Amino acid sequence: MTGKATLTVLARMSLVAAALLLAGCSGPQAGSGPGWTAQPDASGTSGSGAAAASPGASGSASASASATPSEPQGAATASSWKTFSDPAKTVSFDLPQDWIAQSVTPEQGVLPGGLKIEVKKPDGTFVAALRTGLPSSAAGCPDNARHPYTVISSVPFDLAAQGGEGTIPPRMVYRVIQGYRYFGSYGITNLVGGTDGQACELRNVVRGPAGKGDYSFGDVVTLKAFAPDEKVAPAMPFDTVAQAAQYVNGSSDFANVQRMLMSLKVKN
Numbered sequence: 001m002t003g004k005a006t007l008t009v010l011a012r013m014s015l016v017a018a019a020l021l022l023a024g025c026s027g028p029q030a031g032s033g034p035g036w037t038a039q040p041d042a043s044g045t046s047g048s049g050a051a052a053a054s055p056g057a058s059g060s061a062s063a064s065a066s067a068t069p070s071e072p073q074g075a076a077t078a079s080s081w082k083t084f085s086d087p088a089k090t091v092s093f094d095l096p097q098d099w100i101a102q103s104v105t106p107e108q109g110v111l112p113g114g115l116k117i118e119v120k121k122p123d124g125t126f127v128a129a130l131r132t133g134l135p136s137s138a139a140g141c142p143d144n145a146r147h148p149y150t151v152i153s154s155v156p157f158d159l160a161a162q163g164g165e166g167t168i169p170p171r172m173v174y175r176v177i178q179g180y181r182y183f184g185s186y187g188i189t190n191l192v193g194g195t196d197g198q199a200c201e202l203r204n205v206v207r208g209p210a211g212k213g214d215y216s217f218g219d220v221v222t223l224k225a226f227a228p229d230e231k232v233a234p235a236m237p238f239d240t241v242a243q244a245a246q247y248v249n250g251s252s253d254f255a256n257v258q259r260m261l262m263s264l265k266v267k268n
Contacts, residue, residue, distance in 0.1 A: 075249075075250055075251055075252040075254065075255040076252055076255065077096075077252065077255045077256050077259050078096035078097065078098075078252075078256055080096065080097035080098075081094050081095065081096055081097060081259075082094065082095060082096075082097050083095075084101040084117070086103065086115055086117065089267065090113075090115070090132070090266070090267045091115065091117070091130060091132060091264070091265065091266050091267070092264075092265045093130070093217075093260055093261075093263045093264045093265070094259065094260060094263040095119060095260045096256055096260075098121075098122050099119055099120065099121055099122070099127065099256075099260075100119070100120045100121075100122065101117055101118070101119050102117065102118055102120070103115065103116070103117050104116050104117070104118050106131065106133070107131075109135060110131070110132075110133040110134060110135070110213065111133035111134075111135065111211075111212070111213040112133070113132075113133055114131070114132050114133020114134070114213060115130065115131070115132045115133065116129060116130070116131050116132075117129065117130040117131075119260070126219075126234050127219070127257060127260075128186075128187075128217060128218055128219055128257060128260070128261065129216075129217075129218075129219075130215070130216070130217045130264070131215060131216045131217075131221065132208070132212075132213065132215040132266070133212070133213035133215070134205065134208075134213050134214040134215060134216060134221075135213060135214070136207070136213075136214055141194075141199065141200035141201075142200075145200045146194070146198040146199060146200055147177050147178050147179060147198060147199065147200070147224075147225040148177070148178045148197055148198050149175055149176060149177040149178065149193060149194065149197060149198065149199050149202060150175065150176050150178075150182075150197075150241050150244075151173060151174075151175050151193070152174045152175065152176060152184070152241070152244050152245050152248045153172075153173060153174040153248050153258075154171050154172075154173045154174075155171060155172045155173075155258070155262065156169050156170065156171050157170060157171070157172060157262040158170075159188065159190075159206065159264060159265075159266065160209070160266050160268050161190045161206045161207060161208070162207040162208055162209055162210065163190075163207075164207070166191060166192050167190045167191060167192065167207060168189075168190055168191070168192060169190065170188060170189070170190045170206055171188070171189060171190070172186070172187075172188050172258055172261045172262045173186065173187065173188070173189055173204075174186045174244070174248050174254070175193065175202050175223065176238065176241060176244045177199065177201075177202060177223055177224065177225050178225065179224075179225025179226060179227075180225075180227075180228055181237045181238065181239065182237070182238040182239070182240065182241055182243075182244060183223060183224070183225060183226055183232060183235050183236070183237055183238075184223075184235060184236045184237075184238055184244045184247070185202070185204060185218060185219055185220050185223035185235045185236070186204075186218050186219055186254070186257055186258070186261070187204025187205075187216065187217060187218020187219065187220070187221075187261070188204060188206055188216070188217045188218060188261055188262075188264065189202075189203060189204050189205055189206060190206045190207055191203050191205055191206075191207065200224070201222045201223060201224045202222070202223040202224075203216075203221065203222050203223075204216050204217070204218035204219075204220065204221055204222070204223070205221065208266070208268075209268050212268065215266060217261050217264055218261065219234040219235060219236075220234060220235050223235055
């Protein structure tokens with residue numbers, strides 16, 4: 001083989017090797033995407049422009065929040081799920097396979113037929129409670145008792161609810177209210193939080209059909225700015241709003257809770 005022919009063969013072999021290398025780099029990366037997460041509003045407010053990902057979908061879906069400038073990271077949910085329903089089939093929701101849903105005695109004052117279902121982890125850690133048959137309430141809110149609050153995540157989902165003045169389409173939310181620390185809570189709601197970014201309390205409550213009462217699904221029914229001598233749990237204290245946003249955007253615990261709460265179905 002002449003020197004010129006040898007150079008030609010070597011050049012062709014180099015081109016083939018480069019093409020193979022590029023093809024390998026462009027393929028999918030194993031484990032690069034998180035599990036199911038829902039997509040909150042880009043603004044972090046209670047608008048209606050957000051779209052929820054299908055609970056059965058896989059892959060990456062980032063969760064944005066106005067409280068932090070950093071790019072949020074989706075978190076993976078549990079790999080195995082089950083469905084809970086009360087004996088009368090009035091409510092149902094999905095939860096991770098190893099979590100426990102148990103009917104307990106409701107608090108006094110609920111309407112006839114009202115339920116309370118607690119969800120816990122295998123070690124007994126409380127996660128959330130579903131309450132139905134709650135009487136409607138509207139406490140006063142003087143200006144000197146209002147506190148600033150921030151909506152970290154707000155995702156609309158399909159749920160039967162009673163509309164009217166002071167309501168919005170049902171949403172799964174994570175909000176923090178500012179006191180001596182920032183106190184965060186997750187839940188479902190169709191009630192307007194407050195005006196001008198301030199409120200006395202934030203209610204994780206959906207207004208139910210007339211005569212059936214309201215219902216709540218979350219860690220607490222009402223989030224407020226706790227006093228230093230008050231018990232905060234199961235609400236969560238944070239030093240900054242950015243810490244709360246980090247929990248929402250990067251915690252698999254929150255991703256599991258979000259999926260569970262948004263799976264709720266209520267039979268009217």
